[in-house]
Amino acid sequence: MKKWLTVLTLSLLVLALAACGAKNGNNAGGAAAENAASNAGAGASEPITLKVGASPVPHAEILNHIKDALAKEGVSLEVVEFTDYVQPNVQLYEKKLDANFFQHVPYLDEFNKERGYDLVSVGTVHVEPIGAYSDSLKSKDELKDGATIAIPNDATNGGRALKLLADNGLITLKDGAGISATVKDIATNPKNLKFKELEAATLPRVLNQVDLAIINTNYALDAKLNPTKDALFIEGKESPYANIVAARPDNKDSEGIQKLIKVLNSDEVKKFIEDNYAGAIVPAF
Template sequence: MKKSKLIAGLFAAVAVLSLAACGSKDSKKADGDKKTYTVGVVSDSAKEVWEQVVKDVKDEGIDLKIKQFSDYNTPNDALADGSIDLNAFQHIAFLENYNKEKGKDLTQIGFTLISPLGLYSDKLKDYKDIKDGDKIAIPNDVTNGGRALQLLNSIDVIKLKSDAPESPTVKDIDTYTKKVEIKELDASQIPAALPDVAAAVINTNYAVDAGLKPKTDALYLDTDNLDKVGDIYKNVIAVDGKNKDKEDFKKIVKAYQTDKIAELISKTSGGNDIPAWK
């Protein structure tokens, strides 16, 4: 009798342990259902927009983190080495140039916005006041620098060669209508250099972060003539090429491309940035 009770007790103990093990396994599985990803951004305004996306994808079981960078050079390196899973700071031209230079396969999976490039000055009231001998700062990366040169071409400060590429360099300048000195600086440093030059071409995110209001402070915005701004300057969400079809990333893109986010883009950029997916 005692023996049978002992055996029954052992079976009961095994059953309890088995249930506990199953419960632990199920618990781990439930915890694992929530996937964690990190998106890299550059500006304060972009961070604010993505904070809303973070909230909106929670219902999809996605835990999205935000990592903010201070320049344009490191977010793609971080994506390429797996430090982050997505980034959203660059246009197609910048992405393609990065892949070409670094031999990488970063891929765009959705449009975000198109951001104006503006000409600013602490000294001039009108871009027509630019004169011979003036210094003009532009971004030193190929794509934003190329877009800056297109801006200067459109306001007749320089004339680009007829066969200049979509992202020209200073070597593609045919003539200087105004004999200016072009200073190529890191895009993030240009707002601080504004007092030292006659005018500067500044990316909107850096302009806004520096307290400038593109709609009122810029002498000229290239998006005022949107037909002269190519699709290659539309900003995108980028991932490693091997992850381009990942379902969770498609959900993140869908959460971004909404009317709610479009309104937030307008609010955080002071009405300057334009949703690029519409």
């Protein structure tokens, strides 16, 4: 009897140990599976989507060109085109956009001041020299007394246009007239030039109605005008009006925005600008 009790006891002990081992093994396997799943989750990052407002030419063209490069960086880029200079900033401020790409810092500063906004530049991309165009004239020397000149009606581009005219000897401006100069700041006007202040986007369409129009390069290109060939005179490469990517203070340092400006400032984009715009647009980085 004692012998059978001993055998039974040993058998029960073996079974107990086996069960314990199986339990520990299952626990270890479960933990390993959980760790593997956890590690896999930790390694995966959420895709970033950026919605960026831009003028059709050249800004949207440049942005569309970098979509694949951004996709490799984990950023899905959506480009929203605007044909005016107001809504891209309004919609950025209202968080309908993540960023915009269409303006220079003087314009942004003036817009912020007028609207009470706090939009910021996160980096420069290129310069678009503003130029003078005409359907009827071959040179500025052909401008007659009382000729009509159309200029942008927004503060900074209007002042920029007047400075271009002053730099080319057609008018002079009062001392201290800066980037926000208006026609009221004209000191001398030897040819008695008349000025029409119009929305920048409409200027190419009024070329046949005026003697001369001062047109931003993006709108000139959109109207199939070649700034290096068709402009009677144009800003030099030293222009301080570099076009920027703008964002809000709450997202300017975000991963998506920083990746966007990094790709826009790449050698590949510089080459794209130089190859496709033949000097009408100059890289600013």
